[in-house]
Structure formats: structure tokens, C-alpha cells
Amino acid sequence: AQKVTQAQTEISVVEKEDVTLDCVYETRDTTYYLFWYKQPPSGELVFLIRRNSFDEQNEISGRYSWNFQKSTSSFNFTITASQVVDSAVYFCALSEARTNAGKSTFGDGTTLTVKP
Amino acid sequence: GAGVSQSPSNKVTEKGKDVELRCDPISGHTALYWYRQSLGQGLEFLIYFQGNSAPDKSGLPSDRFSAERTGGSVSTLTIQRTQQEDSAVYLCASSPRTSGGRGGELFFGEGSRLTVL
Numbered sequence: 001a002q003k004v005t006q007a008q009t010e011i012s013v014v015e016k017e018d019v020t021l022d023c024v025y026e027t028r029d030t031t032y033y034l035f036w037y038k039q040p041p042s043g044e045l046v047f048l049i050r051r052n053s054f055d056e057q058n059e060i061s062g063r064y065s066w067n068f069q070k071s072t073s074s075f076n077f078t079i080t081a082s083q084v085v086d087s088a089v090y091f092c093a094l095s096e097a098r099t100n101a102g103k104s105t106f107g108d109g110t111t112l113t114v115k116p
Numbered sequence: 117g118a119g120v121s122q123s124p125s126n127k128v129t130e131k132g133k134d135v136e137l138r139c140d141p142i143s144g145h146t147a148l149y150w151y152r153q154s155l156g157q158g159l160e161f162l163i164y165f166q167g168n169s170a171p172d173k174s175g176l177p178s179d180r181f182s183a184e185r186t187g188g189s190v191s192t193l194t195i196q197r198t199q200q201e202d203s204a205v206y207l208c209a210s211s212p213r214t215s216g217g218r219g220g221e222l223f224f225g226e227g228s229r230l231t232v233l
Contacts, residue, residue: 004158035222045159045207045224091158095220100148100172102220103209106158 002027004094006107007096013082014115021077021110023092029053034075035093035104045091051075052097084112118142120225122208124169128231129198137228139208147211148191149222150183162206165191198232205229218226 003026013019025034036048037082051068058064069080079086089111093104121140129135141148150162163177165185176182180198185191195202204230209222 035221037222039222042226044226045209045222046172047221047223057174060125093159097220100164100166102149102209102222103161103164103172104222106151106160108156108158115119 002029002032002096002105003082004105004107005090005094006090006110008110009108010113011116012113016081017034017077018080019082019112019114020052021090021092021112022074023077023078023107025073025094026090027074027094027096029096033095033097033098033104035095036066036075036077037093037106038088038093039086039091039109040088047075048077077110082112084114084116087114117157120210120223122197122206122228124228126229126231127228128213128233130233131200132197134196135230137195137230138191138198138207139191139210139225141189141191141192142223143147143170143202145210145223146188146201148185149209149211150193151207152204153207157178159207162193185223195230198230198231203230203232 005024032053034051038046056068060091065078089109092107093108095104123138143169146167148165151159153159163183164172180196183193207227209224
């Protein structure tokens with residue numbers, strides 16, 4: 001069975017601080033996808049990134065970066081120089097890649113509050 | 117439309133009544149999913165449709181839940197004889213591709229918030 005653990009329920013930072021959201025996963029599949037989604041206060045979940053299990057290269061997109069480490073089954077998400085607009089609930093998710101990549105197991109989410 | 121559209125956005129019903137929730141996916145997306153988000157929790161997979169294939173119903177919590185997708189586009193999730201534990205936000209998502217080692221990213225609607233009194 002697949003499992004995603006986001007141990008941090010809530011994080012509060014002050015604007016311009018860097019913050020890392022942790023994600024640890026469990027799966028027996030050898031080929032899988034990892035995802036991060038953002039759910040702002042407005043409620044609509046927004047896709048941020050997809051990572052293939054065979055690609056451990058880290059990725060940077062503007063102030064966002066992701067660190068995928070297969071050895072520790074972790075897929076952590078760092079926001080650099082956080083802004084108030086980053087306040088949201090962030091979900092990490094895992095799916096089996098070969099048959100149904102959209103059938104994801106989600107973590108319980110981390111609520112990030114960025115204070116001005 | 118540009119995104120996934122869901123209706124109604126809010127639904128309050130009495131215990132024992134039936135409800136129908138509608139989802140209109142992004143045009144051209146072949147895969148459609150229903151997820152449920154209970155208060156303060158993550159998302160729970162309910163059902164998946166892909167083209168003309170038989171749906172994956174493995175996440176439906178009971179036989180009171182059913183869903184259909186007509187013409188490969190619009191989907192309706194039906195909950196019969198609603199119970200208070202059915203109260204949640206029901207999220208629909210579509211995806212352009214879901215197999216063969218590709219895709220899987222989900223594009224979500226705003227959800228239908230169901231409250232069962």
C-alpha cells in the first residue's frame with residue numbers, strides 16, 4: 001500500500017524567510033510519480049510539480065525548489081524568500097506511474113502561513 | 117471552459133436524501149477523477165474514468181455512492197440516502213493522460229461542499 005506522510009501540520013514564518021515542507025512516502029512500486037499541489041484559501045487545488053521515480057535531479061522554479069531523495073523516500077519542497085501569497089495548504093501526493101498516474105495517494109497537507 | 121467546472125458549489129441536504137454533484141472537465145482531457153476532502157484532512161480517491169474503459173470504483177466508500185460519465189465528458193457523482201459522515205468537499209479533477217509512464221497531473225475544480233444535516 002502507498003502512504004504519504006507530511007509530518008508538519010502547520011508552519012508559520014515571517015515574510016522573506018525560507019521554508020521547507022517535508023514529504024516522506026512509502027510504496028512498493030518501482031516506478032511512481034510524486035507531486036506537490038497548492039491549495040490557497042480560495043480552495044482550488046493547483047498542480048505545482050510532478051517527479052518521476054527514475055529522475056532524482058532536483059528542480060528549481062523561481063522561488064520554488066524540490067529535493068527528491070530516493071534513498072530516504074523523501075520529496076521535500078522549499079520556498080525561498082517566502083511571500084504572503086505563499087500562504088496555503090500544500091499537499092504531497094504519490095501515484096503508480098504505469099497504469100493510473102492520476103490515482104494519487106495524498107498526504108494530509110501542511111498549512112503554511114506567511115506573515116508580513 | 118478553461119478549467120474544471122463543478123456544481124453546485126454548496127449543497128445542504130437532510131440526512132437520507134439523495135444528492136447529485138456535477139463535473140465538467142477540461143475539454144480534451146480523457147481522464148476524470150472524483151476525490152473527497154474531509155475537514156482538515158487530505159484527499160481521498162473515489163472513482164476514475166478513462167475514455168471508454170470500465171471505471172475504477174475502488175475508492176467508493178459504500179454502495180450508496182455511484183458515478184457516471186456520459187459521452188466521455190460530463191460526470192455526475194450520486195450519493196443516495198446521505199449520512200452525516202458524507203459531509204465533505206467533493207473534488208473533481210481531469211487529466212490529459214494517465215498511463216504509459218506519462219502524465220498524472222490533476223487539474224481540479226473548486227469543489228462541491230456537501231453538508232448533511
